[in-house]
Every structure is written in C-alpha cells, then in structure tokens.
Amino acid sequence: MPHTLPETELHNPQSTKPPLDPHLKALENEAIHIFREVAAEFERPVMLYSIGKDSSVLLHLARKAFYPGRIPFPLLHIDTGWKFREMIAFRDEMVARYDLDLVAHTNPRGAAENVTPFTHGSALYTDIMKTEALRQALDAGQYDAAFGGARRDEEASRAKERIYSFRTPDHRWDPRNQRPELWNVYNGMIRKGESVRAFPLSNWTEVDIWRYIQAEEIPIVPLYFAEKRPVVERDGMLILAEDPRLELLPGEVKREEVIRFRTLGCFPLTGAIRSEADTLDDIIAELETATVSERQGRAIDRDQAGSMEKKKREGYF
Amino acid sequence: MTAPAAANAALDQTVVSLPVQETARVVRDTRPLRLITCGSVDDGKSTLIGRLLWDTKAVKEDQAASLQRDSSGKQNDLGLPDFALLLDGLQAEREQGITIDVAYRYFATDKRSFIVADTPGHEQYTRNMATGASTADLAVLLVDARVGLLEQTRRHATIATLMGIRQFVLAVNKIDLTNYDRARFDQISHEFRELALSLGVRQVTAIPVSALKGENVVYDGRASMPWYDGPTLIGVLELATTRSAQTVGFRLPVQRVSRPGESFRGYQGTVAGGSVKPGDSVVILPSGMVANVTKIVTFDLVRNAAVAGDAITLVLDRQVDVSRGDVIASIDSQPMTGLAFDAQLVALQPEGIQPGKRYWLKSGSRRQRVQVQPVSQLELKSGKWNHADELPMNAIGKVHLAFDEQAIFDTYEQNRTTGAFILIDPDTNNTVAGGMITAKRAALGGIHTEESRVILSLPADLADQLMATELFASRREDVEVRRVTAGKAVNIIDAIDG
Numbered sequence: 001m002p003h004t005l006p007e008t009e010l011h012n013p014q015s016t017k018p019p020l021d022p023h024l025k026a027l028e029n030e031a032i033h034i035f036r037e038v039a040a041e042f043e044r045p046v047m048l049y050s051i052g053k054d055s056s057v058l059l060h061l062a063r064k065a066f067y068p069g070r071i072p073f074p075l076l077h078i079d080t081g082w083k084f085r086e087m088i089a090f091r092d093e094m095v096a097r098y099d100l101d102l103v104a105h106t107n108p109r110g111a112a113e114n115v116t117p118f119t120h121g122s123a124l125y126t127d128i129m130k131t132e133a134l135r136q137a138l139d140a141g142q143y144d145a146a147f148g149g150a151r152r153d154e155e156a157s158r159a160k161e162r163i164y165s166f167r168t169p170d171h172r173w174d175p176r177n178q179r180p181e182l183w184n185v186y187n188g189m190i191r192k193g194e195s196v197r198a199f200p201l202s203n204w205t206e207v208d209i210w211r212y213i214q215a216e217e218i219p220i221v222p223l224y225f226a227e228k229r230p231v232v233e234r235d236g237m238l239i240l241a242e243d244p245r246l247e248l249l250p251g252e253v254k255r256e257e258v259i260r261f262r263t264l265g266c267f268p269l270t271g272a273i274r275s276e277a278d279t280l281d282d283i284i285a286e287l288e289t290a291t292v293s294e295r296q297g298r299a300i301d302r303d304q305a306g307s308m309e310k311k312k313r314e315g316y317f
Numbered sequence: 318m319t320a321p322a323a324a325n326a327a328l329d330q331t332v333v334s335l336p337v338q339e340t341a342r343v344v345r346d347t348r349p350l351r352l353i354t355c356g357s358v359d360d361g362k363s364t365l366i367g368r369l370l371w372d373t374k375a376v377k378e379d380q381a382a383s384l385q386r387d388s389s390g391k392q393n394d395l396g397l398p399d400f401a402l403l404l405d406g407l408q409a410e411r412e413q414g415i416t417i418d419v420a421y422r423y424f425a426t427d428k429r430s431f432i433v434a435d436t437p438g439h440e441q442y443t444r445n446m447a448t449g450a451s452t453a454d455l456a457v458l459l460v461d462a463r464v465g466l467l468e469q470t471r472r473h474a475t476i477a478t479l480m481g482i483r484q485f486v487l488a489v490n491k492i493d494l495t496n497y498d499r500a501r502f503d504q505i506s507h508e509f510r511e512l513a514l515s516l517g518v519r520q521v522t523a524i525p526v527s528a529l530k531g532e533n534v535v536y537d538g539r540a541s542m543p544w545y546d547g548p549t550l551i552g553v554l555e556l557a558t559t560r561s562a563q564t565v566g567f568r569l570p571v572q573r574v575s576r577p578g579e580s581f582r583g584y585q586g587t588v589a590g591g592s593v594k595p596g597d598s599v600v601i602l603p604s605g606m607v608a609n610v611t612k613i614v615t616f617d618l619v620r621n622a623a624v625a626g627d628a629i630t631l632v633l634d635r636q637v638d639v640s641r642g643d644v645i646a647s648i649d650s651q652p653m654t655g656l657a658f659d660a661q662l663v664a665l666q667p668e669g670i671q672p673g674k675r676y677w678l679k680s681g682s683r684r685q686r687v688q689v690q691p692v693s694q695l696e697l698k699s700g701k702w703n704h705a706d707e708l709p710m711n712a713i714g715k716v717h718l719a720f721d722e723q724a725i726f727d728t729y730e731q732n733r734t735t736g737a738f739i740l741i742d743p744d745t746n747n748t749v750a751g752g753m754i755t756a757k758r759a760a761l762g763g764i765h766t767e768e769s770r771v772i773l774s775l776p777a778d779l780a781d782q783l784m785a786t787e788l789f790a791s792r793r794e795d796v797e798v799r800r801v802t803a804g805k806a807v808n809i810i811d812a813i814d815g
Contacts, residue, residue, distance in 0.1 A: 017617065023430060025626075026348040032628035033572070033587045037682065040573040040641055064616035065585075065628070069577035152421045159420040178418070180444055180665045182451040182751040183737045184587075185679055189746040203349070203432060205423045 017217070024212050028061065031200035033184060034163060035065035035147070038198045039072050041188035042145035045198075046138070049075040049102070051087040052264045053220050054149035054201060057209055060218045061200060062147075063098065074101035076137055076146070080129040081106055082117060082266040084240065090221045103141065107133035117268040118247070126269075135171050138195065145188075145196045153205045163202050169193035207287055214280040226260040226278040237271030348559045353434045353449040353482070355473035356459025361490045365459060365528035366422060366435055369551070372535035375424035419449045426535075428555045443476060443697075443711035447663040447751055450480035451737070454559045457486045457550070458509075462495045462525070465505050471512060472697040478516040479661060479695075479713060481560075481733050481753070485513055485521045486553050492525040492542070493532070499544045515700075522553050560733060562625040566650030567591035567599070568727070568735050570681030571643045575630055583614055583630035584639055589681060589734035590727070591647060593631070594622040598648040601639050603723035607648060608633040642683040644725045644735070652727045652735055653757040658718045660738070661729075662689075662708075662752035668742065670708040670716070670750055678718070678752075680738035685724065689740065689750075690717040717758065729753035 020028060038045055047062060049055050062071045077091060095102045107115075110128045117125045138146060152158050162178050164186045179187055190196060201209075213220060223240075230241040232252050239246065241254045246268065248254060259272035260283075277283045356362040370376050422433040434449030436442065450456065456477040460470055474485065487509045495501050506523030513521045524533050525545055532538025535551045548556075562568075568590035575583040593599070597610045612632040613620040623629045631645060639645070646652055664670045670689055678687040694705035695713040708714040718724070729736030740750040 022348050029587060029626055029628045036572040036585050036628070040682065066575070067616040067630070068581060068583070068614065069575050153423045159422065160418045175418070179748045180448045180751065181748070182448050182739055183734065184452075185681070185737060185739045187679065187739060187741055187746070187748045189677065189741055191746065203421070203423075205425070205430070207425070208430075 017215075020212075020215055024208065024215060027204055027208055028064070028212070030184070030203060031058075031061045032065040034186070034198060034200040035062055037186055038145050038147065038164075038188070038196075039066070041186075042196070044141065044143045045073040045145040045147065046076045046103070046141055046143040047071075047073060047147040048134075048149070049077050049091070050149065050264075051077065051083070051091050051221060052149070053209055053213065053224060054151065056218050056220050057204075057212055058147065058149045058201060059094065059098070059100075060216060071100065073147075074103050074141075076141070076143075077102060077104045078130055078133045078137060079104045079106045080125075080133070080266050081111065082129070082268060084221070084223055084264060084267045084270075085242065086223050087221055087264060090219075094219070103137065105133055105137035105140075107136060116245075117266060122269050125266075129266075138171065143195065144190065145198055147198050147200060149201050150199050151201050151204050151206070151209075161199065161202065163199055164188060165197040165199065166190070167195045167197060169195075171195070173197075207284065210280065210284050210287060214284065221264060223261045223264060224283065226258050226275045226282075228256050228258050229272070230254050231257050231259055231272060238274070239270075240267050240272060243267060347429050349430045349432050350455065350554055350557055350559055351432045351434070351453045352455045352457060352554065352557075353436060353446070353453040353477065354457045354459065355436065355446060355477065356488075356490075357469065360459040360461050361528050362435075362459050365457075365488060365490060365526070365534065366433060368528045368531055368534045369431075369433070370422060370424050372531055373424040373426055373551070375422075419445050426551060426555060431554060443472075443713070444663060444665040446473065446476050447480055447665070450477050450482055451751060453477075453480070453482055455484040455486065455554070455557045456482045457488055459488045459490055460505060460509075462489045462492045462498070462501060462505065465501075466508050466512065468698055470509070471700075474512055474516055474518075475695070475697055475700065476663075476713070478518055479663075479753070481729060483518055483520060484557055485509075485518055486550065487521065487523040488526045488528075488550060489523060490526050490528050492538075493527040493530055497525070497542050497544075499542075502545075522548070524548070524550055524553070526550060562590040562732050562734060565590045565727070565732055566652070567593045567597070567645075567647035568652065568732065569593070569629075569631060569645040570683065570735070571639055571641055571645060572682045573641055574639060581632075582636075583632050584645060585628075585630045586645075586682065587628045588623050588625050590625050590732050591650070592622055592624040593647075599633070599645050600648045600651060601637055602644045602646060602652065602725050603654055604638060604643070606637045608635050608637050610634075642681075642685075644681070644683070652725050652732075654723050654725050655757045656720045656723065657758035658720075658724060658726060658754055659756045659758055660716055660718055660752045660754050662714055662716055662740070662750045664708040664710050664712045664714065664750050666742070666745075666747055666749045667710050668745075668749065669710055669712065670714065670740070672707055675743070676749065677741040677743055678720075678724075678738050679741060680724075680726065681735060683725065684741075686721050687724075687740070688719040690719070692716055715755075716752070726754040726757070728755060730755075 047058065049059065059075070066072060091102070094100065107129055110133065115125055115128050120128070150158055150161065152161060157175070160175065162181045164179070164181065165173065166179055167173055188196060212218070231238045232241045232246070232248060232254050234249070234252065238257070238259060257274060258276060260275045260277060261270060261272050264270060275286060277286045354362055354366060420435045422435055424431050434453060436445045436449040458470060458473055460466055477485070487506060489502050489505050492502060502523070502525045509523060510521050513519070524547060525538070525542055526533045527538065528534055532541055533545070533549045535549060537549050538545065568588065569584065569586045570589055571584045572586045575581070575585050593610055593613065595610050595612060598607060599610060600607050610631060611634045613623050614630040614632060620629070644652060662670070670691060672691055673688060675686055675688055677684055691705050691708050692715045693702040694708060695702055697713070702715065705714055727735040736754045738752045738754070739748050740752065741747070742749045
C-alpha cells in the first residue's frame, strides 16, 4: 500500500552533513531531473562552464545527477583571455580533482586581431570574444544541447526563458516563438543543426545559490571572499589591478582595498564591491540586506536598454 | 505607503506578515509555493505583482533606477516606479505595451519563497495561462472592485481548475476607488465563492486590496479598512499548501539507466508518486516484470527511503529489462496500462489539433505515437461542452487517445505527473497541446464508436449512486443511464448472462 514517511526518517544518521532544507532539496531535485532528461534525450550535450558560482553549483549538481557514473558530457569554457588569473587556476584544479572532460575555446580571430576590452569597447569585445567564440565552439563540437547556469531572476529578459530554450541552426533565440513548457515535461525534439540551451538553475535565486554552496560545501573561486586586493576605480567600477595588461589611465591610482566580487567575468569588465564578507555566512548576510542586484557590477548589461535580450537573440548565453 | 503604521498594527494579528527582516537568517522549512496570477492589465495585475516584489524587497535599487531611466520618469502617483515596466522584460513587449508570454518572478519572505507565473489576461492567450497553471499550487484571481466579476474571471477560474489548482485567492483590487465599500466587497466575494463552488473548488479566500497603495498585499490595510479582519495576500500565500503526490502509489518514470561498470546497474528518475524503501516489491511497466528494491542510491548517501519529488537511482535485486520510458511502480497500486485513454487538453498552436493526425505524446520520460480524436470543446463562457471534430488554438477539448503500444497513466486527478502529457507535432517538432488523462477507455470493440453511447439500465438506487460518483462525471457524454425497476433489471441481467 502507499505509505508516507516523515521527513526526518529520510536522513541517514551516518551522514555528517545535515539534510538540505525542503526548499533547496526541491530546487536540487528539479535540476537533477533536467540534467538527466537532457543527457538521455540528446546525442551530444555539453555543459557551459564559466567558473563562476553558478557554474560551480551546476557542476556539483551534474556530479550528483549521474553518480555513481561520470558526468556523461564535456564541459566547455569560453576563454576570452581576459578572465581573472584565479579563475583559470581554479578551473584547472576542478578538472583534475573531479576527472572532468574540459574543452577550452578562444576565438582565433579575436586573438589574431588582438581584440581587447580596452581597444574595442565592451560591446564589440563581448560580441567577438564571447558570443562569436561560443558559436564557433558549439559548431565545432556539433553539440545539440548546451547546459547553462542562467537564472530567471537575474535579468528581465531571462524571466520568460524556458528551461529548454530552443535555438535555430545559427544559434538565434526568438523570444516570440518559444515552445510552451508545461509541468516538467520537456520537448527535446529538434531537427539536425538546431539545438537547445538547457537551464537547470532557472528557478534558483542568488540567495539560493549561496545557501546551496554553503550547505553542500561546494568549492568556489576565492575572489568571492573579501580580501585586501589592488584595485583601480574606472567608470564608477572597482577594477582588479593585478594583470600587467591593465594600463592605468591619466589620473588613475592603484590602491589596496578590502573587496570581493559578486559575479565573475572578464576582469576589465567586472566591478568589485567594497565588502568585509570573508565567509559564506557573511556573504549570505550581506546578500540579504543588499539593495542592488548582482548584475550591477557588469558593464555589458548597461550598454543600452534591452541589452541582454539583444545579446541573447544573437546567440550570447 | 502606509507601511510603518501598518507594520506595527500587524503585530497583534494572528497572520503577521512583514517583509524580509534585515537580520533574520533564512531557513526555509517549506518548498517554494508556486502560484499563478490571473487578470487583465486593467485589473492592476502588473501593479499587484510589482507591489509584491517591491514590498518584499525583491527589487533592487539598480533595477529600480534602470526602470526610471527606461520609462523616462513615468511613475505612478505615489512616486513609485511604473511596476509594469519591471515585469515586461522583453523589448518587443515594451514596444507593444502588452505581455505576450509567461514570465516567472521570484520573491521571498522570512517564512517562505514564492515563484509567480505571470500570465497575460487576454482571451487568445489561454495557452499561456494553461502553461503557467500547470505547475501552480494556487491561483490568485484579480478583479477590479468597481467592475466585479467578468466573463474572463470565470474563464480563468475554469482553466485553473482544469489544470488541477484547488486553492483560489480572489484579490478584489482598487478597493480604495470604491471608498473601501464593504458591501461591494462582500457581494463580489460571495459571487466568486459560488463560481468557485460550481467548479468544485472550496478553498477560497477573498481579500480587499489596493495594490497601488500597498494595502492588504504585504502590509495590512487596517487603517483604511477596519472592517476587514482577514489575512493579507502574503499571509494567505505563506500558509497555502503545496501539492504533493506522496500519498498515492509509488511511481518512478525511468529517465536513464546508469551502468558505470559491470557491477552496478541503477535506474535514474524522479519519484512521481508515493514513496519507496529497500525491500519493496515493484513492477516494471509495460513489461509487467516484478522485482524487489535493494538500494536507493544518491550522491550523498544510500538512503533508507525516497518520496515523491526525490531524484534518485534505484537498484533492483535481479536482472530485468528496464529502459528509458518504462515506469517502475508499487506492485499493489499500479497505474493504468492500455491502448486507449480519455483526456482533456488545451490546444496551444495556430494549427490546432486535427482529428486522426498522429502526434508524439510525451508523458514523464515516455514518448510514443498517438492518434487524437477530438470529442467536444469547452465553451468557457457557459461551461458547456459542445460537440467538436477538431480543436482550434486555445480550445479546451475532450479527446480520445489511441496508441500503437501500451501507454501508462494515472488520472490527472490522482497524480499531476503521471496523468499529464504534451503532444508534439512530428512535422514541426513544436509542442501543440498540454493534456490531462481523465480515464482509461475500456477496449470494448464496437461500443465506443463516435456516435453511439453505452446504455446502462440499472435499478434506480444504483443508477443514482453511479451518477453521483466523480468518475462518472467525466464520462457523462459516453453513457446513458436508464433507471429501471429492480425486477426489470434482473430480467435484463438474466438475458445477458444467458
């Protein structure tokens, strides 16, 4: 006969970690379900790995979803060449520790033409080194599904994003023509050349990500924790000044400040925040009282109204 | 904003709702509540959702600033940003000034977190509402206090009910514009209760609200409406129940088979009903083979039980043939298997649903060919089912499903996962319908032709009993019940028994 069990009986007393609260458990279950469904339905899935906190959670969930097996698809890192040094070190450590298949791709055209955020401006730079590079890598791998860590709460144009987000053969996203998505029944049927972006973290919020990182003891890049670091103030953003390629402009001074990052991207385009939060507890506490959104530190969102939507239509993740 | 005064006043109330406390550590001891909001722009729906986000501090300063930049200073008369802009995320919509799709919003109080499916109120967008309602635990229906219930209110309530929602909140908005008219509120909520009851929904809370002024949304509106002593909207949402398929039979739709090495073979999927523990006997459908559960494997630990909603890997005690699309179920409470089922569905695409066309049907992880025969279409205005041979976009219809291979379902009423499906057009690969199983069709060859009905001649008391059952309600157009005397019934049965 059907029977129900109280929640407490489900916890193995031999485990040292306390069980996840029902909220995080529900989000985790949903994400694992999506991972398994995509892995089963598509021929060549890949997981976009950006090394940030959301990617770290995504990686952890993928390991959980396929346990005791290996993750049955490679990780793809679009390396613009302008990531924080600590991000690349962290990436390589994760690949070694968890025995991951990593594909790292840099746009050869961008590298040859020496496209940099300083010389080409953030919009063109992002278009070439991220969007175009991503399209190249997806085409080269003939991937028919790509996991991403995007969340619907991140940005207005993401709020209507599906969990399976359909893309045309040239990787375009048509917000007017998305497939309806009912229950947790996902439509993975595509023609040759078409693909799907799958977002297991769609229903997670920034606080959920941090609480999950804490509960599951997930390793993240140390830049998320406050520390005294060299910075320079530019266009209202605090830029990390450790890379020799960053040339100081007239009037700019490099100084040491206690800072941390809420999001990680390319260092010249990612602003730090002044913060003393050097533990997960502090970060979560800071977040709960935060009055600005995490994308506030991202230069690319501020180019123009509807900026993210435009990038997405063109194939940006 | 009446916030500070209202917050103090709220302290002595039973349902206290304050926005996120600055110092409180968040502990979520409930699952997120998923809700859908139904109403038109005119009812102030965007303002209501904007207000919920604003008063729970889900809107950050930079977002608000970019709002003010985008809207060239357009503000409401309380100096707050234009909430509709906060919600209309896509440029195409901003240009047209309408909401064209389902958007999901997130906010939280110190007690619970919420996922809102925000769907447009236009008639032609039934599909969006059905999409949003498919995962919702509760529906908030919005009416303008000056206008009262509209035809669309009935329409929204009907769709929500059809999609399995059994908790309604009626937000009687713009109550400030009626001068907080209690009689008006009472009248609207009474009418709505009758409407909900006619749809079989008993859990109804009506709340007088001013979304613009923030009264009875997150903060209470006692200062303006001393006559109302019920909960605020957020108070109701914090206490609402989430749906659970824990009390029905165990179901595990198999997503994939995990074989990392020779020694391990596990079946991965999300428990879609009931619970399971090592030692349980299970049946694998459609093959009908039987096995026992030896282990429930997860990344963290070997668990001693799993319940509906858990993503698990199941290990069985013997070599059985199990593949993706199979369902592992409790042996003493099995789902229905068969080649013919009855269902209700919502047509989602301009092509509609064409009779006799072979579609792909996906339910859980199972995908198979199906032929769809429309039977009738719901007239949302009156609630009547009219005969139909095909279903245009946005139609809600009853259909017969005919499969080539065994299909496995529960009724949607019993299980919102194993009773739900989508139809995929093989020509376009698009999702063309969302459907809900109502019953298995008996394979009585000849009796179930499209025009004829089964005639049951029963003693009057038995006939009345049968007609009062819920199961029968969904089959009413298939069966004609004739009341006869007990003596005559005996004669009929004798004749059949030969």
